[in-house]
Amino acid sequence: MSDRVFVTGIGVISALGFDIDETASALQKSKSGIGRISLFDTVYKEEIPVAEVKASNIELAERAQVKQDGLFSRTSLLGLIAARQALSQAQVRDFAGTRTGLISATTTGGMDRSERFFKEYLKNNRRGRLRDIVTHDCGNSTEIIAKQTGIRDYVTTISTACSSSANAILLGARLVQNGMLDRVLAGGVDALTLFTLNGFNSLMILDRNGCKPFDEERNGLTLGEGAGFLMIESESLAKKQGKTILGEVKGYGNACDAHHQTASSPEGNGAYLSMEKALITAGLKPAMIDYINAHGTGTKNNDLSEGIAIKRLFQDSVPAFSSTKAYTGHTLGAAGAIEAVFCIMALQHQWLYPNLNFRQTMKELGFSPVASFQHHVPVRYIMSNSFGFGGNNTSIIFSGC
Amino acid sequence: MEAFIDGISAISPQKTLDGSVFLQELQEYKGVHALKCIEPPYSDFLDPMASRRMSRIVKMGACAAMKCLKEASLENPGAIITGTGLGCIEDTEKFLTSLYTNEEKLLNPTPFIQSTHNTVAAAIALMLKCNSYNNTYVHRGFSFESALLDGLMLLHEGTAERVLVGGLDELTNHSFAITNRLGFWKRQPIDSLRLLEYKSKGSLAGEGVAFFALNREKSEKTIAMIRSIDTIFNPGTPAETERRLSVFVEKAAGGMGKLDLIVLGMNGDPEMDEVYRHLVNTLFGLVPCAYFKHLCGEYDTASSFALYLAAAILKEQKVPEAIRLDKRSIGQIKNILVYNHVRNSNHSMFVVSAC
DSSP states (O other), X not given: OOSOEEEEEEEEEETXXXXXXXXXXXXXXXXXXXXXXXXXXXXXXTTXXXXXXXXXXXXXXXXXXXXXXXXXXXXHHHHHHHHHHHHHHTTOOOOTTSOEEEEEEOSSTTHHHHHHHHHHHHHOTTOSOGGGTTTOSHHHHHHHHHHHHTOOSEEEEEOBTBTHHHHHHHHHHHHHHTTSOSEEEEEEEEOOOHHHHHHHHHTTXXXXXXXXXXXXXXXXXXXXXXXXXXXXXXHHHHHHTTOOOOEEEEEEEEEEOOSOSSSOOTTOHHHHHHHHHHHHHHTOOGGGOOEEEOOOOSOHHHHHHHXXXXXXXXXGGOOEEEOXXXXXXXXXXXXXXXXXXXXXXXXXXXXXXXXXXXXXXXTTTOOOOOOSOBOSOOOOEEEEEEEEGGGEEEEEEEEOO | OOEEEEEEEEESSSSXXXXXXXXXXXXXXXXXXXXXXXXXXXXXXXXXXXXXXXXXXXXXXXXXXXXHHHHTTOSSOSEEEEEOSSOSHHHHHHHHHHHHHTTTSSOOSHHHHHHSXXXXXXXXXXXXXXXXXXXXXXXXXXXXXXXXXXXXXXXHHTSOSEEEEEEEEOOOHHHHHHHHHTTOBOSSOXXXXXXXXXXXXXXXXXXXXXXXXXXXXXXXXXXXXXXXXEEEESOSSHHHHHHHHHHHHHHHHSSGGXXXXXXXXXXXXXXXXXXXXXXXXXXXXXXXXXXXHHHHOBOTTHHHHHHHHHHHHHHHXXXXXXXXXXXXXXXXXXXXXXXXXXXXTEEEEEEEEOO
């Protein structure tokens, strides 16, 4: 557990844009990616807003530099685009002589195709195109990214609901620190699907007007899609190769709320523990955190539980915090990684992100998120929270260099 | 990286809820395409009120986990880590079916909630009120291996003293029908224990759940130890696998000569079994070999069944004739190599030793 873990490349695709530059521009302009559903047919087309990546699979395939021969899920294409950006920024061109791993994360894998298969299959079990089902499992998109990029020393996929890709970063950092790998491309991806739209709708937690995290009048989350990847490397490798260091994975914590399958505990136990563990591994005191990129989904339950956990841990020194989900929507398995990319960008440029759609302070909390985009703010340590169904809570601390 | 195994449990097509009975009375299934688990009376381990709402895979997973923890006298593990190739597919299918039949209206959220891949790990944490590290891996034939490596790392780091690691996959009518259309399984019904005698394409479908309580230190409960684990993603040729495996065995056990038994993942599909045959004829030399997929069928986390089998063999010092691939003499069993691959893409290996 000696080597430090540096971030040398980041990649992102979401409703905010196709790359880092477009994303940075939308973030600075406080421009949300939330809009109407166009990707698939649903009875909720007029009713439920979502944050789509504004491109068809054909366009995405072009950006991913693959032939769209109908063999890729949207999940794979989104993942590949973000993965290539991170590799390119980190100037990783070949893999000889270094042990490189790929850890991806997703909640529903290639469901965007398999749900179409299943519709036909249900009518007649001889029907449904088999090419639409072979991309179903969560490992499929990861293996496509591995094959396309050439990474093969270690390949795995994590699925812990909405904390999935935060756990991918956590595992990547540990594999490097334990000397198992020299560098890891870690992140996550999820595409919007009819399955998840209806799933969250059946739970009655989709805001009909776009999410308002940490607002007294918040009324649920808004689904999004996208991918984020970080190239993380051991200090020795990054220095030996003279890499530009974008940030450091300073600490991490994974804890289970163990309260309920979907609801968070009222006192935010799991969130408290994951944040506390992250501070301990980072060797930091709560007051040293400059900004929290909160999980902040916009559901009544999450924001209250997370807010209370923040209050309990940080007490009188609650740092600047916001949820960026009113920008990107909740990208589920990709959220932890996309938000990690945002954290690295904030450290690079000394930015603070606004919590869009926020109006009224939650009365149980008595403190409010960042209201507008801020430049030139001294930001050294950022905590990123990702919480999922099953009480799977993960917090990561990034620091600037 | 190594760890002591203090408890094992499995729910499988064999009588694995009791380890010693399992090795003495292997179950044979005649004229089948798939093997399904022998389910235990759940009320021995699960609160009937809670298990009433659980799907089959969640019940099997939670039950096996509870049994494993009991065996290891472990009340509050320092981590709960699962691996599953396809997760909770019964609930995924259920939710998709209702979504289409009800045209997206008035859907029951329960199957959606339980379709999440981490449902079993979360259910175990919930039952134990365990706030520790919790993670779930979902990568085909690396799912269980990734969970195991994570557990070993946590012990190595000192993050946890004792951890619970499991592999789980369920077979449903739909998942069988779909994978059958993909040509994964033999077309003709077979007798399970004769799996390797059929020369046709395809394998025997299976399912199962296996959990392990791992300890950083040796304890009075220790059954065996896991010495090391490694994976190979898409090896180019059997020769590459041979090279990697040879280096692994040298490091993990001190060379092929130290192995007393090798447990292989042969699944009856001649194409898939080619690499095992290559290794039996080259690297493995005179080490006695065995196989296991005629006992549990083929599934993404079948290697967790193999670890259960290896640990049970070390504990009982008994190798059933029906799993052997040769007639080489077997003395005291100290070191077992398990080598498995799933669809020739995800290869994994670990060494389990007596202690």
